[in-house]
Amino acid sequence: MEFPGFLGNERVKEALRSAFSAGRFPHAVIFQGEAGCGKRTLAELVAKALVCRVRERAPCGSCPSCIRTAAGSHPDVRVIQGSGSTKAVSVEAVRALLEDAYRMPEEADYNVYIIDFGGKTMDAPQNKLLKLIEEPPKGAVFLMISPSAEAMLPTIRSRAQIFTLRPPEEEAAALWLAENRQADPARARELAALCGGNLGRMQEELEGGGASQAQALAVQIAQTMLLPTGAHRLLAATFPLQKDRALFREVLSRLTSIFRDACVLRCGCGELVGGAPSAADKLCALPMRRLSRLPDLTQEYLQKLDRNANTTLLAASLCADLTKP
Numbered sequence: 001m002e003f004p005g006f007l008g009n010e011r012v013k014e015a016l017r018s019a020f021s022a023g024r025f026p027h028a029v030i031f032q033g034e035a036g037c038g039k040r041t042l043a044e045l046v047a048k049a050l051v052c053r054v055r056e057r058a059p060c061g062s063c064p065s066c067i068r069t070a071a072g073s074h075p076d077v078r079v080i081q082g083s084g085s086t087k088a089v090s091v092e093a094v095r096a097l098l099e100d101a102y103r104m105p106e107e108a109d110y111n112v113y114i115i116d117f118g119g120k121t122m123d124a125p126q127n128k129l130l131k132l133i134e135e136p137p138k139g140a141v142f143l144m145i146s147p148s149a150e151a152m153l154p155t156i157r158s159r160a161q162i163f164t165l166r167p168p169e170e171e172a173a174a175l176w177l178a179e180n181r182q183a184d185p186a187r188a189r190e191l192a193a194l195c196g197g198n199l200g201r202m203q204e205e206l207e208g209g210g211a212s213q214a215q216a217l218a219v220q221i222a223q224t225m226l227l228p229t230g231a232h233r234l235l236a237a238t239f240p241l242q243k244d245r246a247l248f249r250e251v252l253s254r255l256t257s258i259f260r261d262a263c264v265l266r267c268g269c270g271e272l273v274g275g276a277p278s279a280a281d282k283l284c285a286l287p288m289r290r291l292s293r294l295p296d297l298t299q300e301y302l303q304k305l306d307r308n309a310n311t312t313l314l315a316a317s318l319c320a321d322l323t324k325p
Protein backbone atom coordinates (compact mmCIF):
# COMPACT_ATOMS: atom_id res chain seq x y z
CA MET A 1 0.00 0.00 0.00
CA GLU A 2 1.48 3.31 -1.13
CA PHE A 3 0.56 6.86 -0.17
CA PRO A 4 1.52 9.03 -3.14
CA GLY A 5 1.71 12.73 -2.27
CA PHE A 6 0.73 12.16 1.38
CA LEU A 7 3.36 13.86 3.55
CA GLY A 8 4.66 12.86 6.97
CA ASN A 9 2.83 10.49 9.35
CA GLU A 10 5.35 7.74 8.65
CA ARG A 11 4.34 5.50 11.54
CA VAL A 12 0.68 5.59 10.51
CA LYS A 13 1.58 4.75 6.91
CA GLU A 14 3.85 1.90 8.00
CA ALA A 15 1.15 0.36 10.20
CA LEU A 16 -1.45 0.55 7.42
CA ARG A 17 1.01 -0.81 4.87
CA SER A 18 2.00 -3.83 6.93
CA ALA A 19 -1.60 -4.71 7.84
CA PHE A 20 -2.50 -4.56 4.15
CA SER A 21 0.48 -6.67 3.03
CA ALA A 22 -0.25 -9.27 5.68
CA GLY A 23 -3.85 -9.50 4.45
CA ARG A 24 -5.24 -8.53 7.85
CA PHE A 25 -6.49 -5.02 7.25
CA PRO A 26 -8.70 -3.96 10.21
CA HIS A 27 -12.43 -3.81 9.49
CA ALA A 28 -12.83 -0.61 11.53
CA VAL A 29 -10.41 2.30 11.48
CA ILE A 30 -10.65 5.76 13.01
CA PHE A 31 -8.53 8.56 11.58
CA GLN A 32 -8.39 11.39 14.11
CA GLY A 33 -6.69 14.78 13.99
CA GLU A 34 -7.24 18.51 13.63
CA ALA A 35 -9.15 19.87 10.65
CA GLY A 36 -6.89 20.13 7.62
CA CYS A 37 -4.37 17.46 8.66
CA GLY A 38 -5.35 15.02 5.88
CA LYS A 39 -7.80 12.53 7.43
CA ARG A 40 -10.10 12.49 4.44
CA THR A 41 -7.23 12.45 1.94
CA LEU A 42 -5.67 9.45 3.67
CA ALA A 43 -9.02 7.61 3.94
CA GLU A 44 -9.53 8.09 0.20
CA LEU A 45 -6.04 6.78 -0.57
CA VAL A 46 -6.63 3.71 1.61
CA ALA A 47 -10.02 3.07 -0.02
CA LYS A 48 -8.41 3.31 -3.43
CA ALA A 49 -5.64 0.91 -2.44
CA LEU A 50 -8.11 -1.63 -1.01
CA VAL A 51 -10.00 -1.90 -4.30
CA CYS A 52 -7.02 -1.41 -6.66
CA ARG A 53 -6.39 -4.30 -9.07
CA VAL A 54 -2.59 -3.98 -8.90
CA ARG A 55 -2.07 -5.21 -5.37
CA GLU A 56 1.75 -4.91 -5.36
CA ARG A 57 1.70 -1.16 -5.82
CA ALA A 58 -1.81 -0.19 -4.72
CA PRO A 59 -3.17 2.35 -5.38
CA CYS A 60 -1.57 2.21 -8.84
CA GLY A 61 -3.63 5.21 -9.98
CA SER A 62 -4.19 3.87 -13.47
CA CYS A 63 -6.23 0.64 -13.27
CA PRO A 64 -10.01 0.87 -13.91
CA SER A 65 -10.69 0.56 -10.15
CA CYS A 66 -8.37 3.44 -9.26
CA ILE A 67 -9.84 5.63 -11.98
CA ARG A 68 -13.42 4.92 -10.90
CA THR A 69 -12.59 5.47 -7.22
CA ALA A 70 -10.99 8.82 -8.05
CA ALA A 71 -14.10 9.75 -10.03
CA GLY A 72 -16.34 8.74 -7.10
CA SER A 73 -18.08 6.04 -9.15
CA HIS A 74 -16.58 2.77 -7.85
CA PRO A 75 -19.49 0.52 -6.77
CA ASP A 76 -17.58 -0.82 -3.75
CA VAL A 77 -16.44 2.51 -2.29
CA ARG A 78 -19.08 4.63 -0.55
CA VAL A 79 -18.69 7.96 1.20
CA ILE A 80 -21.06 8.83 4.03
CA GLN A 81 -20.92 12.42 5.18
CA GLY A 82 -23.17 15.00 6.75
CA SER A 83 -24.28 18.40 5.63
CA GLY A 84 -24.98 21.75 7.26
CA SER A 85 -22.58 23.86 9.29
CA THR A 86 -21.41 21.03 11.58
CA LYS A 87 -21.35 18.39 8.78
CA ALA A 88 -22.70 15.86 11.28
CA VAL A 89 -23.66 12.44 9.86
CA SER A 90 -27.39 11.74 10.27
CA VAL A 91 -29.16 8.60 11.50
CA GLU A 92 -30.80 8.30 8.06
CA ALA A 93 -27.41 8.18 6.36
CA VAL A 94 -26.30 5.35 8.64
CA ARG A 95 -29.58 3.52 8.02
CA ALA A 96 -28.87 3.58 4.27
CA LEU A 97 -25.38 2.28 4.98
CA LEU A 98 -26.83 -0.61 7.01
CA GLU A 99 -28.93 -1.67 4.06
CA ASP A 100 -25.94 -1.55 1.73
CA ALA A 101 -23.30 -3.21 3.87
CA TYR A 102 -24.62 -6.78 3.62
CA ARG A 103 -24.32 -7.04 -0.14
CA MET A 104 -21.28 -8.74 -1.63
CA PRO A 105 -18.67 -6.42 -3.18
CA GLU A 106 -19.37 -6.06 -6.89
CA GLU A 107 -15.82 -5.88 -8.19
CA ALA A 108 -13.27 -5.72 -5.38
CA ASP A 109 -12.49 -7.94 -2.38
CA TYR A 110 -13.74 -5.22 -0.07
CA ASN A 111 -16.76 -3.00 0.44
CA VAL A 112 -15.18 0.21 1.69
CA TYR A 113 -17.16 2.82 3.59
CA ILE A 114 -15.64 6.20 4.33
CA ILE A 115 -17.68 7.72 7.16
CA ASP A 116 -16.77 11.36 7.62
CA PHE A 117 -18.29 12.49 10.91
CA GLY A 118 -17.34 16.12 10.23
CA GLY A 119 -16.88 18.47 13.14
CA LYS A 120 -19.50 16.83 15.32
CA THR A 121 -19.96 13.16 16.13
CA MET A 122 -23.44 12.52 17.51
CA ASP A 123 -24.39 9.45 19.53
CA ALA A 124 -27.54 8.31 17.70
CA PRO A 125 -25.91 7.58 14.31
CA GLN A 126 -23.00 5.86 16.06
CA ASN A 127 -25.37 3.65 18.03
CA LYS A 128 -26.94 2.60 14.75
CA LEU A 129 -23.52 1.90 13.28
CA LEU A 130 -22.40 -0.13 16.28
CA LYS A 131 -24.06 -3.39 15.19
CA LEU A 132 -22.11 -3.30 11.92
CA ILE A 133 -18.84 -2.63 13.69
CA GLU A 134 -19.51 -5.39 16.24
CA GLU A 135 -20.40 -8.00 13.63
CA PRO A 136 -18.97 -6.76 10.36
CA PRO A 137 -20.25 -8.32 7.14
CA LYS A 138 -17.52 -10.18 5.26
CA GLY A 139 -15.23 -7.83 3.33
CA ALA A 140 -16.62 -4.62 4.83
CA VAL A 141 -14.11 -1.97 5.90
CA PHE A 142 -15.24 1.14 7.75
CA LEU A 143 -12.87 4.10 7.56
CA MET A 144 -14.19 6.61 10.11
CA ILE A 145 -13.04 10.21 10.26
CA SER A 146 -13.37 12.37 13.35
CA PRO A 147 -11.45 15.32 14.82
CA SER A 148 -11.10 13.29 18.01
CA ALA A 149 -11.71 9.61 18.74
CA GLU A 150 -12.62 10.74 22.26
CA ALA A 151 -15.79 12.25 20.79
CA MET A 152 -16.84 8.81 19.61
CA LEU A 153 -18.70 6.16 21.58
CA PRO A 154 -16.36 3.97 23.67
CA THR A 155 -18.09 0.91 22.19
CA ILE A 156 -17.06 1.98 18.67
CA ARG A 157 -13.64 3.19 19.75
CA SER A 158 -12.75 -0.09 21.42
CA ARG A 159 -13.47 -2.06 18.24
CA ALA A 160 -11.51 0.18 15.90
CA GLN A 161 -7.86 0.83 15.24
CA ILE A 162 -7.18 4.49 15.91
CA PHE A 163 -4.63 6.47 13.92
CA THR A 164 -3.70 10.04 14.84
CA LEU A 165 -2.64 12.32 12.00
CA ARG A 166 -0.26 15.25 12.44
CA PRO A 167 0.83 17.99 10.08
CA PRO A 168 4.11 17.30 8.25
CA GLU A 169 7.30 19.33 8.80
CA GLU A 170 6.77 22.98 7.85
CA GLU A 171 9.50 22.88 5.25
CA ALA A 172 8.00 19.85 3.48
CA ALA A 173 4.54 21.41 3.64
CA ALA A 174 5.81 24.67 2.10
CA LEU A 175 7.49 22.76 -0.73
CA TRP A 176 4.33 20.76 -1.37
CA LEU A 177 2.21 23.92 -1.55
CA ALA A 178 4.63 25.61 -3.95
CA GLU A 179 4.76 22.55 -6.22
CA ASN A 180 1.14 21.41 -6.13
CA ARG A 181 -0.77 24.66 -5.75
CA GLN A 182 1.61 26.93 -7.65
CA ALA A 183 2.15 29.11 -4.57
CA ASP A 184 5.00 31.57 -4.53
CA PRO A 185 7.76 29.83 -2.47
CA ALA A 186 8.10 32.73 -0.01
CA ARG A 187 4.32 32.88 0.50
CA ALA A 188 4.26 29.07 0.92
CA ARG A 189 6.88 29.27 3.70
CA GLU A 190 4.93 32.08 5.36
CA LEU A 191 1.72 30.01 5.30
CA ALA A 192 3.52 26.92 6.59
CA ALA A 193 4.74 28.96 9.56
CA LEU A 194 1.30 30.50 10.15
CA CYS A 195 -0.50 27.13 10.07
CA GLY A 196 2.24 24.95 11.58
CA GLY A 197 2.48 22.86 8.39
CA ASN A 198 -1.26 22.01 8.37
CA LEU A 199 -1.73 21.59 4.61
CA GLY A 200 -5.53 21.86 4.63
CA ARG A 201 -5.40 25.16 6.43
CA MET A 202 -2.52 26.42 4.28
CA GLN A 203 -4.61 25.78 1.17
CA GLU A 204 -7.58 27.58 2.68
CA GLU A 205 -5.37 30.53 3.51
CA LEU A 206 -3.98 30.53 -0.01
CA GLU A 207 -7.49 30.62 -1.44
CA GLY A 208 -8.56 33.30 1.03
CA GLY A 209 -12.22 33.71 1.99
CA GLY A 210 -13.97 32.72 5.21
CA ALA A 211 -11.35 30.23 6.36
CA SER A 212 -8.71 32.91 6.21
CA GLN A 213 -10.90 35.22 8.28
CA ALA A 214 -11.35 32.49 10.91
CA GLN A 215 -7.61 31.94 11.26
CA ALA A 216 -6.91 35.68 11.45
CA LEU A 217 -9.60 36.12 14.13
CA ALA A 218 -8.36 33.14 16.15
CA VAL A 219 -4.80 34.52 16.13
CA GLN A 220 -6.09 38.00 17.01
CA ILE A 221 -8.12 36.65 19.95
CA ALA A 222 -5.19 34.56 21.19
CA GLN A 223 -2.95 37.62 21.16
CA THR A 224 -5.47 40.10 22.56
CA MET A 225 -6.31 37.93 25.58
CA LEU A 226 -2.70 38.32 26.74
CA LEU A 227 -2.90 42.08 27.03
CA PRO A 228 -3.51 43.42 30.54
CA THR A 229 -6.01 45.94 29.18
CA GLY A 230 -7.34 43.70 26.43
CA ALA A 231 -10.90 43.19 27.71
CA HIS A 232 -12.71 45.63 25.46
CA ARG A 233 -10.45 44.86 22.49
CA LEU A 234 -11.29 41.22 22.98
CA LEU A 235 -14.99 42.06 22.84
CA ALA A 236 -14.37 43.94 19.60
CA ALA A 237 -12.39 41.01 18.16
CA THR A 238 -15.25 38.59 18.91
CA PHE A 239 -17.91 40.93 17.52
CA PRO A 240 -18.07 39.20 14.06
CA LEU A 241 -18.80 35.89 15.84
CA GLN A 242 -22.09 37.19 17.24
CA LYS A 243 -23.71 37.20 13.83
CA ASP A 244 -22.11 34.18 12.21
CA ARG A 245 -22.49 30.78 13.89
CA ALA A 246 -20.33 28.97 11.28
CA LEU A 247 -17.53 31.49 11.71
CA PHE A 248 -17.85 31.21 15.52
CA ARG A 249 -17.47 27.42 15.25
CA GLU A 250 -14.44 27.69 12.95
CA VAL A 251 -12.72 30.26 15.18
CA LEU A 252 -13.29 28.09 18.28
CA SER A 253 -11.85 25.06 16.52
CA ARG A 254 -8.75 27.02 15.47
CA LEU A 255 -8.38 28.51 18.96
CA THR A 256 -8.45 24.97 20.36
CA SER A 257 -5.51 24.04 18.09
CA ILE A 258 -3.58 27.16 19.15
CA PHE A 259 -4.23 26.46 22.84
CA ARG A 260 -3.21 22.79 22.48
CA ASP A 261 -0.01 23.78 20.74
CA ALA A 262 0.70 26.34 23.47
CA CYS A 263 0.36 23.59 26.12
CA VAL A 264 2.72 21.34 24.13
CA LEU A 265 5.30 24.13 23.74
CA ARG A 266 5.00 25.05 27.40
CA CYS A 267 5.47 21.56 28.84
CA GLY A 268 7.95 20.52 26.13
CA CYS A 269 6.25 17.19 25.49
CA GLY A 270 3.78 15.86 22.94
CA GLU A 271 3.43 16.81 19.29
CA LEU A 272 2.15 20.04 17.79
CA VAL A 273 -1.22 19.84 16.08
CA GLY A 274 -0.64 22.77 13.75
CA GLY A 275 -2.45 25.70 15.37
CA ALA A 276 -0.48 28.88 14.73
CA PRO A 277 2.97 28.37 16.25
CA SER A 278 3.89 32.04 16.78
CA ALA A 279 0.57 32.80 18.52
CA ALA A 280 0.90 29.58 20.54
CA ASP A 281 4.43 30.50 21.55
CA LYS A 282 3.32 33.87 22.94
CA LEU A 283 0.63 32.15 25.03
CA CYS A 284 3.35 30.22 26.85
CA ALA A 285 3.77 33.36 28.98
CA LEU A 286 0.50 32.46 30.76
CA PRO A 287 0.65 30.55 34.05
CA MET A 288 0.39 26.79 33.37
CA ARG A 289 -2.77 26.54 35.48
CA ARG A 290 -4.53 29.05 33.25
CA LEU A 291 -3.06 27.75 30.00
CA SER A 292 -3.95 24.11 30.61
CA ARG A 293 -7.68 24.77 30.95
CA LEU A 294 -7.98 26.75 27.71
CA PRO A 295 -8.35 23.80 25.24
CA ASP A 296 -11.21 22.35 27.33
CA LEU A 297 -12.78 25.78 27.57
CA THR A 298 -13.02 26.24 23.79
CA GLN A 299 -14.34 22.67 23.46
CA GLU A 300 -17.08 23.53 25.97
CA TYR A 301 -18.02 26.56 23.91
CA LEU A 302 -18.18 24.42 20.77
CA GLN A 303 -20.67 22.17 22.55
CA LYS A 304 -22.72 25.15 23.72
CA LEU A 305 -22.75 26.44 20.15
CA ASP A 306 -24.02 23.07 18.93
CA ARG A 307 -26.81 23.25 21.47
CA ASN A 308 -27.92 26.47 19.77
CA ALA A 309 -26.93 28.83 22.55
CA ASN A 310 -27.35 32.55 21.82
CA THR A 311 -24.21 33.69 19.98
CA THR A 312 -24.18 37.24 21.40
CA LEU A 313 -24.26 35.98 24.99
CA LEU A 314 -21.80 33.23 24.15
CA ALA A 315 -19.26 35.66 22.65
CA ALA A 316 -19.48 37.90 25.74
CA SER A 317 -19.03 35.04 28.18
CA LEU A 318 -16.16 33.60 26.12
CA CYS A 319 -14.29 36.91 26.48
CA ALA A 320 -14.82 36.84 30.24
CA ASP A 321 -13.64 33.21 30.49
CA LEU A 322 -10.57 33.76 28.31
CA THR A 323 -9.34 36.63 30.46
CA LYS A 324 -10.10 34.98 33.81
CA PRO A 325 -6.83 34.76 35.77
Ligand SMILES: [Zn+2]
Binding pocket: 052, 053, 054, 058, 059, 060, 061, 062, 063, 064, 065, 066, 067
Ligand atom coordinates in the same frame (compact mmCIF):
# COMPACT_ATOMS: atom_id res chain seq x y z
ZN1 LIG B 1 -5.14 0.66 -9.29
